[in-house]
Amino acid sequence: MSASKKQTILVVDDTAVNRMVLSDILSDEYEVIEARDGLEALNILHRKEGQIALMLLDVVMPNMDGFEVLALLHRNQWSANVPVIIISAETSSTYIRKGFELGAVDYVNRPFDPEVVLQRVRNTITLFAKQGILRDLVADQVAEREKTNTLMVDILSTIVEFRNGESGLHVTRIRIITELLLEAMQRRFPEYDLTPSKIANISNAAALHDIGKIIIPEEILNKPGRLTPEEFEVIKTHSAVGDAMLKGLHFGKEEELVEYAREICRWHHERWDGEGYPDGLVGDQIPVAAQAVALADVYDALVSERVYKAAYSHEKAISMIKGGECGAFNPDLMQCFVDEADNLNEMIEIRSDSAAKLFDVDQLSSELIERKSPGLSDKTVSLLKRERTKLVLFSEMTEGVLFDYDYESDTVLLSGRDASRYGYPQIMAGGEQKSLAEMSEDPCVMLIREYLEAMKPCDSVLSMNVDYVFPDGVRRSCEIRSTVMWSEDEEECRKLGVLGRILPAGDLQ
Structure with a gap:
């Protein structure tokens, strides 16, 4: 040697x-x-x-x-x-x-004893070398899994932003600003007990703050002018809906990340003085996770262009927040925000490296699927593909009643510009004791069930004309177009659900 x-x-x-x-x-x-x-x-x-x-x-x-x-x-x-x-x-x-x-x-x-000494030295060095390799492998796998989890959250939250007419970069900026605020809180106010692990989980969960907006009608969500009081009340429902969606998860709802996400979804519009919504919490009744995301969300909304306003400058946004024009915030949090304000844009830019590419949903989900990294199960891959398909299909459909039927959960999500117009609730779901068919005799639900029973794996698209009685009691001739989602299990091709829309004849294009 x-x-x-x-x-x-x-x-x-x-x-x-x-x-x-x-x-x-x-x-x-x-x-x-x-x-x-x-x-x-x-x-x-x-x-x-x-x-x-x-x-x-x-x-x-x-x-x-x-x-x-x-x-x-x-x-x-x-x-x-x-x-x-x-x-x-x-x-x-x-x-x-x-x-x-x-x-x-x-x-x-x-x-x-020379032989004993030499052999023990050899054994110890070899053992530690193997432990080092194992430690590095574990660290790499943990890092890769954390990255995958973060990207998964980003994909789902960016889908909401896509529908909301906003750039997916809003998601990453919210996470970065939240992270900067919490790191400053950790340094200045140790009594909040913010550990690096908590900060990481809260910052990742911040990306899901607006998932409840998925149920808000598009004409309200992207209205260019001022909302009416009634429309604003509809917008306000997204907080409780986001919390309810996460509470209804079948798996993982006890995870710390999900618990933080629920706090953030429900309470990121609460204000320190009790003037927020949906529960009117006051002061420290508001979890610190929701407090930080609330301030991050307000700042980013001010400096970003929206359909109803132009973007404010960084200096103007800081002035408005300090002046109380955007509601009251925790004084400790405000101190951290003001202290970090001068470096905020620089730190967002540094931590947003390659953000545009990162939040290309279609590219991102493709990379995740093809990479098959540790922790990415077949079920997760299937869900990613399904969400991507839904995003593409629904982005091309603007008129009529859109429906998304999930076979396993026995749930129909109804949306689109005309859903409420024809008297549909947003979600109709089967309970623990009753099936969806027992809870609702809606013809749409029955048709979806018939599609699932009748279609073969080679049949993925169906278009037909029917006379349909809407929930408002009026019979209309309409066209139904649907796409059936199938699992990719080689041994068993299972039906996962149906995506489609019901288009009344008067609205046919």
């Missing part, structure tokens, strides 16, 4: 003979560095950080003994990277146990 490729071992012993013996045993396979006491050993570790593969450490030494060295290594977390074998003539169990308690991985007695 060439000298340049030898691993380095640090021998720490105040007796020159012991150092010489160990050097003779190890020098054929390893580069050996010697230290005469604990202080010298620590200096070498500082100078050669990351280069020491193993330390052989005597216990009884002047200036700083071996136990003191082990204690320092343990406090500084060096023992996780530099394994230590104690070398000593002491054989009492108490002595040996103390060494292991302080982080030593092995214990070699003097006088030295």
Whole structure:
């Protein structure tokens, strides 16, 4: 083995003979560095950080003994990277146990048996190398899974933004501003107990703050002028609806991320003085997660162009928020916001690197599906594909009543410009005891059921004309167009649901 490729071992012993013996045993396979006491050993570790593969450490030494060295290594977390074998003539169990308690991985007695010393050194270095590889693999998988989870949240939230006529970058800006505010709160106000893990979960959950808007009629959601009081009341329902949607999850609703998302969805329009909605919470009744997202959402709404307004400048937005024109906020949070304001745009730009590409929903979902990264199950892949198909289909449909029937949950989501016009509720779902058919005799539901029963895997699209009695009691001739979603299971092709629309004859195009 060439000298340049030898691993380095640090021998720490105040007796020159012991150092010489160990050097003779190890020098054929390893580069050996010697230290005469604990202080010298620590200096070498500082100078050669990351280069020491193993330390052989005597216990009884002047200036700083071996136990003191082990204690320092343990406090500084060096023992996780530099394994230590104690070398000593002491054989009492108490002595040996103390060494292991302080982080030593092995214990070699003097006088030295060259073969025993060499083999234990080899074994320890090999074990730590394997542990390092495993640790790196786990870290990579955790990081990849976290990235996948974040991208999944972004895909779903961006679908809502797409319908809302806003750029998907709104999602990432909300997350970044929330993260900056919470990091500032963590530094200035430790009493809020904001850990890095909590900040990460809250910031990711922030992307889902407006998912309830999926049920708001498009003509209200994208109205260019001022909303009427009645229309504003409809808009306000999105907070409670978002909370209800997450509460209804079949899996994962106990996860911390989902709990934060529910808080944020429901309460990000609450205000410190109790003038917000939907529950009129006051002060610290509002969870800090919702408080931070509320302020982030207000700022980004001010500096962004909307169908009903032009974008304000950064300076104007800060002035409006400080002046109370956008409602009252937690004074601690406001202090952090004002302190961070000068650097806000720069930090958003830095943390939004490649954001435009990141929030291309179709490209993003394709990359996730093709990558098949750790933690991305077949069910998740299927859901992603289904959401992408729905986004494409529904973006092309503007008139009529749109329906999205989910076979597994036995639920129909009705939307579109004409849904409320013809007397449809937004959601009709089967309860625990009754099926959808038992709860509703709506012809649309019955037709959907008939499609599912009659269609074969090769049949994915159906268009037909029928006489249809709408919930308002009027019979109309209409066209029904639908697409059936199928699973991609090679062993069993299952029906997942139906997407389509009902178009009254008078509205046919």
